[in-house]
Amino acid sequence: MTRRMFSREFKQEAVKLVTKRGVSAAQASRDLGIHATVLRRWVRAAAVDGPAAFPGNGKLTPEQEELRILRREVAKLKAERDNLKKSGRLLRQGPAVMFGFVAKHRGVWPVSWMCDALGVSRSGFHAWLTRPRSDRSIRDEELSAAIRASFLRSDRTYGARRVWHDLLEEGYACGLHCVERLMRQAAFKARPKRRQPPKDQGMRSVIAANVLEREFDADGPNQKWVADFTYVWTAQGWLYVAAVIDLFSRRVVGWSMSEQMTSQMVTDALIMAIWRRGRPDELLHHSDQGSQYTSEPFQRLMADHGITCSMSRSGNVWDNAAMESFFSSLKTERIKRKTYRTRKHARADVFDYIERFYNPKRRHSTIG
Known part of the structure; x- marks a missing residue:
């Protein structure tokens, strides 16, 4: 069995789910498809080494181990202190929901204390308990x-x-x-989709024909991959997001994010896809004619792995419609309603959308 490999960027974002965003290690490991023990080991490494984490394999010094234990204890105390406060914020959806919370936790905390914390009356709670319902x-x-x-x-x-x-x-x-x-x-309303097509900028150099020919169906995994990159605005400037999608499952098999629009970014996304899927046979990779995809390092990587190159015709975004559809979903369902103060915030949100929602949970109409 081939050992799975993960990029440093993937590990850093996975750790942030647990340490910064309050997701449990067990839940995050299920969402990302990795073992919980591996994720906890990454969290420990990041707690000790900070930004310098994941340079390679090595052992912790006694001082690093002591610091790691102390940080874990502090995090546990903070979680215990903030538990009820966070529950109160999450449950402010109406009296019925809050009364249900009080009823469920009567054996843990006093009813009067919970009612005061949630801003509801005790008489209202007791009336809710005895009121007949249809x-x-x-x-x-x-x-x-x-x-x-x-x-x-x-x-x-x-x-x-x-x-x-x-x-x-x-x-x-x-x-x-x-x-x-x-x-x-309940005022639940789906996000509307963008209707205007993406804009094509400038001329491209042609180094490969359009082999895909808009045939976006695949009979099995690792037969047809499509790739492209988009951009996300933050208060610190642009964050560029590159992705690779398997047309059989519509799963994002590789991705990378960068502050600059370079060939290394799209190369890293393809490397992640190869690490995840192994070395596929007779694989077709389709992209546009951007300079990042026509660059010598990217073309050499595809040649070394026997990947057939296919490229959209100049100025025709519909030749890569499946990739444009993914970026439209990303921006409509997540990015459009957010304001990112930092690139780090945008990175974490894009990572969350891809690895914890789009890949493992989101329904895809195209494949039923």
Whole structure:
């Protein structure tokens, strides 16, 4: 079995999920498809070495080990201190949700204390406990919880039809119109898509024909890959994002981010894809005619791995429509509604979208 390899950039972003964004190591490891022990080892290495982490293999010094233990204890104390405060922020969705939280945790904290913390009355809570409810309201509440879970898993991007398919897959018996009604009541609305096509800038040098010819269907994995890069605006300037997609599964098999629009960025994205998928046989790689993809290092990498090069015709973005569709989804569902103060913030958000939502969870209409 071939040992999996991960880039330094991948490790750094994976660690940030646990240390900066509050995701548990177990959940993050499931989302990213790596073993929890490996992820925890990365977290320990980053805690000790900081920005210099992951230069290679090595052992911790006694001072580094002591510092790592102390930092872990401090993080644990902070989590215990902030637990109820964070729960209060997350549950401010209406009296019924907050009363449900109080009822669930009555054995842990006093009711009066929780009601004060959440800003609800004790008399209202006790009335809620004894109030009779109709069968329809019970059913709607059950469906609303499932709808909310599906909507939040999609990062508030799914419309009623995709949420409905999620519910059917989970075993709920309901109609599309019922889902639409409950989503309207909860003010859950899908993000609208961009309609204008991307703009092509400048002339390109032709070094390969359009072998793909808009045949975006594949019979199996590692037969057809498409690649391109886009840009994300931050207060610090542009962040460029390169990606490689397998047309069979529509999975992002490789990606890289950089402050500069260089050939090394697209090369790193292809290297990640090769590391993840091994050395594929008879693979077709399609991109536009940008100078990054026509550069000598990138073309040499493809030749060394026996990858066939295909390129879009000049000024015709539809030749790489599958890649443009991914970037449209990325910007519509995540980037468009965010304001990034730093490139680091944008990196973390793009990493989260690709590795924790788009690859493992998002429904793709093209492949059903």
